[in-house]
Amino acid sequence: MAVPAWMGRFVVSRAFAGTFPREARWAGCAWLTWCGLVLALCYWLPSQTLPWLLLPVALGWGLVAVCDWRSRRDSRRTPPGQLSLIEGIRALGERDFNLRQFAQCGPLFKMSQFGTPTICVLGLERIERLIKGHSEFLGPSTLPISNGVEGSFLRYMPAETHAVYGRLFRRAMSGPFGSGQTAAIERLCAEQLRLLVGPPASPFPRLQTLARRALNQLLLGLEPGTRAGDRFDELARGFATAGIGWSLGRRDRESLDEMRQILAQQVDAEEARGGDSALSPSVLLRLRQQDPQMPDRICFDNLIVMHRIATGNVSSLLGWLLYRWGTEPEIVAALQQAPESEGVTGLRTFLSETLRTSQSEYLYRRVVREFEFEGYRFPRGWLLRGCVWESHRTSAVVTGPDRFRLRQEPLAYDRRHFIPLGMGAHACNGGDINELICLAFLGRLWHTRAVRVTHATPLQRQTRHWSHWQPNQALLVSLEMGP
Numbered sequence: 001m002a003v004p005a006w007m008g009r010f011v012v013s014r015a016f017a018g019t020f021p022r023e024a025r026w027a028g029c030a031w032l033t034w035c036g037l038v039l040a041l042c043y044w045l046p047s048q049t050l051p052w053l054l055l056p057v058a059l060g061w062g063l064v065a066v067c068d069w070r071s072r073r074d075s076r077r078t079p080p081g082q083l084s085l086i087e088g089i090r091a092l093g094e095r096d097f098n099l100r101q102f103a104q105c106g107p108l109f110k111m112s113q114f115g116t117p118t119i120c121v122l123g124l125e126r127i128e129r130l131i132k133g134h135s136e137f138l139g140p141s142t143l144p145i146s147n148g149v150e151g152s153f154l155r156y157m158p159a160e161t162h163a164v165y166g167r168l169f170r171r172a173m174s175g176p177f178g179s180g181q182t183a184a185i186e187r188l189c190a191e192q193l194r195l196l197v198g199p200p201a202s203p204f205p206r207l208q209t210l211a212r213r214a215l216n217q218l219l220l221g222l223e224p225g226t227r228a229g230d231r232f233d234e235l236a237r238g239f240a241t242a243g244i245g246w247s248l249g250r251r252d253r254e255s256l257d258e259m260r261q262i263l264a265q266q267v268d269a270e271e272a273r274g275g276d277s278a279l280s281p282s283v284l285l286r287l288r289q290q291d292p293q294m295p296d297r298i299c300f301d302n303l304i305v306m307h308r309i310a311t312g313n314v315s316s317l318l319g320w321l322l323y324r325w326g327t328e329p330e331i332v333a334a335l336q337q338a339p340e341s342e343g344v345t346g347l348r349t350f351l352s353e354t355l356r357t358s359q360s361e362y363l364y365r366r367v368v369r370e371f372e373f374e375g376y377r378f379p380r381g382w383l384l385r386g387c388v389w390e391s392h393r394t395s396a397v398v399t400g401p402d403r404f405r406l407r408q409e410p411l412a413y414d415r416r417h418f419i420p421l422g423m424g425a426h427a428c429n430g431g432d433i434n435e436l437i438c439l440a441f442l443g444r445l446w447h448t449r450a451v452r453v454t455h456a457t458p459l460q461r462q463t464r465h466w467s468h469w470q471p472n473q474a475l476l477v478s479l480e481m482g483p
């Protein structure tokens with residue numbers, strides 16, 4: 001009964017059920033089954049079978065002990081902290097776990113992320129010095145979805161391939177985008193937000209559609225209502241269920257093949273339309289304009305996976321923007337009363353502050369060769385997590401850094417003190433696209449009379465250390481449009 005008593009702590013915890021509802025249901029079923037089994041066996045077969053139940057328990061604890069031992073065996077002179085599998089799992093559900101560890105251990109501490117020892121680092125200047133100054137010792141921490149991508153996904157490419165494709169994509173994805181593009185995205189925002197006017201409803205399906213269609217347009221030049229646009233959108237909806245933490249399955253690879261074919265035809269068609277198009281060129285066509293041999297298969301696959309990952313990133317950022325707009329009435333009222341000329345600056349600051357306080361999380365790297373930093377060993381095979389959210393939250397250049405405020409301090413959003421989109425060669429190249437979509441979205445919210453949000457907490461994430469925190473999936477929103 002020691003096992004169900006221990007598990008019961010999680011199962012009856014409201015915080016656990018609120019943060020991980022699916023896992024809580026599974027744990028609840030497992031808990032009830034185990035209790036039932038033990039009680040039934042106690043009653044009917046006490047002497048013969050009960051000892052056998054100790055076997056799976058001992059096996060489970062044995063596995064945990066082996067994991068912990070493997071993590072610990074090469075941990076001499078590494079930063080302070082605990083390499084315990086169970087502690088690492090507990091950390092998943094506590095957003096301020098790392099902050100508490102930093103307060104206890106200092107700016108570097110170690111932990112176990114599902115058995116992989118990980119060194120967490122606080123302070124943007126320190127993270128930059130560590131990542132940029134040790135590039136020959138650090139490699140990417142590759143997500144399995146990248147293995148299904150021809151030539152690998154940009155973020156995880158070998159340096160020599162990234163030297164070619166990184167530059168190509170960065171140029172193609174940099175703004176400015178034309179006024180036609182902006183108007184199309186504004187229409188999309190208006191369409192999707194209109195569906196939230198009236199009784200409270202979940203905003204997530206609307207936000208996902210909005211992010212996906214905006215990226216169809218900006219990245220690929222695919223418009224709704226066209227055969228190619230609608231088919232790609234349908235395939236992208238299916239592809240969105242491919243977990244980025246898993247390799248692609250057979251159905252996902254088939255979708256990838258078909259999406260690749262659509263893009264090959266789309267780039268020729270967009271090129272043929274040339275100057276007749278009402279919209280400025282998509283990223284897909286910009287790749288061709290830079291180099292007539294492009295886009296090749298590496299570009300197509302990267303665009304498709306980028307579309308998949310960015311749909312998730314942008315839709316959850318839109319969720320945060322909606323949540324902040326609904327829960328910061330004084331700030332919103334000040335923005336709505338400001339003169340028109342200051343409008344966009346205010347909205348841009350609102351976006352930066354949302355990124356700073358809500359959706360900037362980390363930079364991960366894997367140690368490929370052992371090195372030393374600030375007196376500590378960084379053993380080969382360990383992960384390094386630059387804790388960006390925690391660094392923003394403890395920054396010395398703003399007052400009350402953990403609060404949501406539209407910052408006037410000159411250094412608040414300076415790139416040395418604010419890096420929600422990463423830094424260096426692998427910094428996010430979707431910044432301009434992201435800003436275009438988010439400003440169009442905030443522009444529509446600016447016209448609302450009221451945004452009401454309920455059931456936003458407890459915040460949620462998936463059960464991986466690299467997944468992002470979000471408002472609760474039970475979030476309900478109701479909009480009232482202004483004149």
Ligand code: HEM
Nearest residue numbers: 154155166310313314317420421422426427428429430434
């Ligand atoms: C909420 C919005 C977004 C956030 C917070 C975000 C954050 C980041 C971060 C932190 C990195 C650096 C990762 C690292 O160094 O390990 C990154 C890289 C990247 N992001 Fe974003 N991103 C966002 C939106 C987008 C969008 C909209 C796109 C594309 C349309 C995009 C495409 C990329 C790509 C391709 C890279 C890899 C760049 C390279 O390695 O050359 N991101 N992003």
